[in-house]
Amino acid sequence: MFKLTPASRRSLYLSTSLLLALSMAACTEKGSSFTPAPTTPTTPTTAANEDARAYADYTELIWSDEFTGGALDQSKWAYELGGGGWGNNELQTYTNSADNVYQAGGSLVIQARGAAGSYTSGRLVTKGKQSFQFGRIDVRAKLPKGKGVWPAIWMLGADIDQNNWPRCGEIDIMELRGSQPQQFLSTMHFGNSVPDHRYKGTTQVMNMDLSADFHIYSMVRSKDQMRFFVDGQQYYAFTGADASPYPFNYPFFVVLNVAIGGDFDGNPDGSTAFPQQMQVDYVKYLQYK
Numbered sequence: 001m002f003k004l005t006p007a008s009r010r011s012l013y014l015s016t017s018l019l020l021a022l023s024m025a026a027c028t029e030k031g032s033s034f035t036p037a038p039t040t041p042t043t044p045t046t047a048a049n050e051d052a053r054a055y056a057d058y059t060e061l062i063w064s065d066e067f068t069g070g071a072l073d074q075s076k077w078a079y080e081l082g083g084g085g086w087g088n089n090e091l092q093t094y095t096n097s098a099d100n101v102y103q104a105g106g107s108l109v110i111q112a113r114g115a116a117g118s119y120t121s122g123r124l125v126t127k128g129k130q131s132f133q134f135g136r137i138d139v140r141a142k143l144p145k146g147k148g149v150w151p152a153i154w155m156l157g158a159d160i161d162q163n164n165w166p167r168c169g170e171i172d173i174m175e176l177r178g179s180q181p182q183q184f185l186s187t188m189h190f191g192n193s194v195p196d197h198r199y200k201g202t203t204q205v206m207n208m209d210l211s212a213d214f215h216i217y218s219m220v221r222s223k224d225q226m227r228f229f230v231d232g233q234q235y236y237a238f239t240g241a242d243a244s245p246y247p248f249n250y251p252f253f254v255v256l257n258v259a260i261g262g263d264f265d266g267n268p269d270g271s272t273a274f275p276q277q278m279q280v281d282y283v284k285y286l287q288y289k
Contacts, residue, residue: 047249049134049287052222055229058136058286066282067108072101076130080123080257090150091261091268092121107142108280112149112258115274117267123257131158131251135287136220137173139256144276145211148268149178150259151278153217155252166191169247171226172201174217177265178272181209184217186228186236190243200243202228202236214281223249256280 065076079101083093092112094100101122102109112121126132132155139153152175157168170189177183187201218229224240226248240246258278261267268274 047134047223050223050249052220052225052227053288055136055218055220055227055232055234057288058220060287060289061284062135062287063130063132063285064282065108066106067103067280068106069103072103072108072124076126077124078127078129080125085262086259088259088262088264090259091117091148092119092259094123094257095120096122106281108256110151110256110258110278110280111275112144112260112277113275114260119260119268119274121258121260123255125156125253125255127156127158127160127253129253130285131253132221132285133249133251134221134223135285136218137254138216138218138282138284138286139173140214140216140281141174142212142214142277142279142281143176143181143184143210144258144278145176145178145181145209146268146272146274146276147179148261148265148272149276150262150264151176151178152255152257152259154255155219156255157247158251158253163247164193165189166197167193167245167247169250169252171219171221171248171252173219173228175264176210178276179265181211182206184210186219188226188238188243188248190245190247192245198243200238204228204230204235206230214279221248254283256283 065073079096081094081096099113100111100120110122112119114120141153143151153173155171160168166189172185172187174184174186183203183205185201185203187199189199191197216231220227226238227234228236
């Protein structure tokens with residue numbers, strides 16, 4: 001069974017306004033400072049695309065961003081801003097500056113900059129813009145690397161404002177320790193409360209440096225099942241038997257970010273060059289007919 005370091009708590013999510021109000025520095029503070037009454041998510045008895053199909057059957061493009069415009073499409077993405085460690089002793093402050101988030105050459109660029117413990121980066125979400133239920137998510141990306149560099153492509157339950165993390169669920173499609181650029185992690189987080197936080201996933205070892213070229217990181221979600229793919233090849237499956245409660249049948253939103261430092265890969269050292277970029281060619285959500 002795969003086991004993460006304590007850095008899995010990176011995922012403890014706060015909205016920007018709550019983050020600024022509480023000056024959050026540790027994930028345990030979220031549960032103690034703000035705990036709305038849990039609610040039960042509702043979903044149709046039969047939802048579109050709830051049956052599992054082959055990867056290649058998902059051909060109907062429902063939503064996408066191919067980042068071909070001159071500026072970020074803020075009808076699709078929102079910036080999340082601020083510092084404070086994000087629950088994992090991270091060093092970066094997320095900004096909406098063009099130094100950290102911009103489009104160039106048909107790609108979204110999330111760029112981490114800085115030195116000597118002072119870093120800025122970018123974090124984008126589709127929260128409040130678009131949520132995704134059953135179907136296939138594809139993200140074609142070229143990853144950064146270097147000790148302490150932490151790119152991630154992930155999702156959070158759209159009901160997070162009613163059901164605190166981890167009750168809302170978290171799907172880490174891809175997160176990479178920059179000191180190990182030939183492997184990445186896929187992890188699911190769940191549980192009724194922060195003290196009940198549980199997770200399960202896998203490490204996918206590749207035969208190439210993932211910072212050298214673009215690869216497609218995909219997740220196919222159907223009722224009570226998620227399957228994970230890289231460049232169209234399945235490497236992991238997670239089912240309803242793997243989690244109780246199982247929040248992964250409900251709508252989720254996408255998060256793209258590059259964190260710096262903290263518990264997951266440690267802090268940058270003298271070998272880490274900046275700036276570091278995660279380039280995203282596209283994000284696509286597809287269903288079958």
